[in-house]
Each structure stands twice: as structure tokens, then as C-alpha cells.
Amino acid sequence: AQTVTQSQPEMSVQEAETVTLSCTYDTSESDYYLFWYKQPPSRQMILVIRQEAYKQQNATENRFSVNFQKAAKSFSLKISDSQLGDAAMYFCASGSRGKSTFGDGTTLTVKP
Amino acid sequence: DAMVIQNPRYQVTQFGKPVTLSCSQTLNHNVMYWYQQKSSQAPKLLFHYYDKDFNNEADTPDNFQSRRPNTSFCFLDIRSPGLGDAAMYLCATSREVRFYTDTQYFGPGTRLTVL
Numbered sequence: 001a002q003t004v005t006q007s008q009p010e011m012s013v014q015e016a017e018t019v020t021l022s023c024t025y026d027t028s029e030s031d032y033y034l035f036w037y038k039q040p041p042s043r044q045m046i047l048v049i050r051q052e053a054y055k056q057q058n059a060t061e062n063r064f065s066v067n068f069q070k071a072a073k074s075f076s077l078k079i080s081d082s083q084l085g086d087a088a089m090y091f092c093a094s095g096s097r098g099k100s101t102f103g104d105g106t107t108l109t110v111k112p
Numbered sequence: 113d114a115m116v117i118q119n120p121r122y123q124v125t126q127f128g129k130p131v132t133l134s135c136s137q138t139l140n141h142n143v144m145y146w147y148q149q150k151s152s153q154a155p156k157l158l159f160h161y162y163d164k165d166f167n168n169e170a171d172t173p174d175n176f177q178s179r180r181p182n183t184s185f186c187f188l189d190i191r192s193p194g195l196g197d198a199a200m201y202l203c204a205t206s207r208e209v210r211f212y213t214d215t216q217y218f219g220p221g222t223r224l225t226v227l
Contacts (some may be wrong), residue, residue: 021121027214027226033213033215035212035215036215037216037218044218044220044221045155045202045204045218045219046218047216047217050215089152090195091154093154093216095206095213095214095216096213097161097213098160098161098162098167098208098213099139099145099167099213100206100213100216101157102154102156103154103169104153105152105153105154107152
């Protein structure tokens with residue numbers, strides 16, 4: 001069984017600043033992936049960044065990076081140089097054996 | 113472009129009247145999912161197909177059923193919609209690589225209204 005917890009229902013950031021979204025997970029699987037997905041208002045969900053659990057190096061995609069702490073089962077998302085288009089709901093998810101488990105999401109507001 | 117397509121985007125049905133939502137994909141992914149999402153909550157997995165193998169979540173009501181006639185298409189049937197079934201229904205696909213569940217690609221969703 002997998003559980004994913006996002007403790008911040010809402011976050012806000014000033015444009016051009018940096019924000020970190022938190023996520024913790026629990027799984028009995030030894031092989032799994034971790035994901036951050038973005039769901040803008042009234043738009044479809046898309047992948048932001050992915051981390052293979054067997055890799056120690058933190059994944060990075062342009063302004064998005066993760067801090068993956070496997071022993072602590074923590075997987076936070078850092079957004080640098082925040083842009084207005086980053087405003088969305090962000091879901092943390094873990095995936096193994098054919099399905100993913102999602103956290104409850106964090107709504108990110110970007111202030112101009 | 114390879115993608116996940118859902119039809120219709122908006123569906124209105126009457127209480128108790130059966131409805132079918134459809135999903136197609138051009139990604140040739142072996143896994144397809146149906147999620148229910150209410151009011152900016154987390155997507156709730158209803159069931160998924162690993163190739164032709166159907167996997168039902170334990171808490172998915174019997175009112176919900178699914179069909180996957182081939183790799184590209186998957187259908188969600190709601191036999192007798194209730195007011196509580198009004199939601200956004202998301203279809204997604206992914207590759208299963210060994211035991212890893214890879215990135216999911218989501219469709220735009222079908223918003224179901226029950227009158």
C-alpha cells in the first residue's frame with residue numbers, strides 16, 4: 001500500500017521568488033517512482049518532474065527541482081523564479097505496480 | 113501529436129440514466145486508468161487496465177464499470193448515476209516498465225453533471 005501526504009493545502013509566492021512544496025510518502029514497495037503533477041485551473045494535469053527512487057541524484061527540470069530524501073520518505077518540489085503561469089494545483093504522487101497514489105494537492109498562488 | 117482524448121468534454125445526464133464516457137490514446141501505452149476528481153480534490157482511482165487485465169479498486173462502487181476493447185480505447189460506464197457521481201472523470205495512460213509505474217498522461221477530462 002502507498003500513502004502520500006501533502007501538508008500544505010495552499011501556498012503563495014511572489015513572482016520571481018522561490019517556493020518549496022512539501023510531500024511525504026509511505027510505501028512497502030522497493031521499486032517505485034515519484035512524481036509532481038501540475039493541474040492549472042480548468043486545464044489538464046501534466047507532469048512537472050519525475051524521480052526514480054533508485055537514483056540518489058535529485059531530478060531537475062529547468063526551474064523545477066526536487067529534494068528527495070529516501071530514508072525520510074520526503075519528496076519536496078522547489079520552484080525557482082516563479083512565474084504567473086506556475087499558478088496551479090500541484091499533486092505529489094508515487095507509482096508502483098501499475099498504479100499511482102496521489103496526495104491531496106497544494107494550491108499555489110503566484111502574486112505579481 | 114500523441115495524446116489522450118476524452119469524449120465528450122461535458123456530459124449532462126439525468127438521475128438514474130446510464131451514461132458512457134470514452135477515452136482513446138495514441139501513445140500505445142499498456143496501462144489505462146479512470147479517475148474521479150471532485151472539486152479540486154486528489155484524483156480518486158476507480159480502476160485500471162494493465163493490458164487486458166482489469167483491476168478494480170476495492171472501494172469503487174458497483175455502479176461503475178469499464179471496458180477496454182483494444183489498446184487504444186477505454187470506456188467508463190455509469191449504470192445508474194446518482195447526484196454524488198457528478199464530478200470530473202479523468203482518463204490517463206502510462207507505460208509499465210518492470211514494476212515501475214511510469215509517468216501518467218492525462219486527458220482533458222469529462223465533466224459529468226447529474227440532474
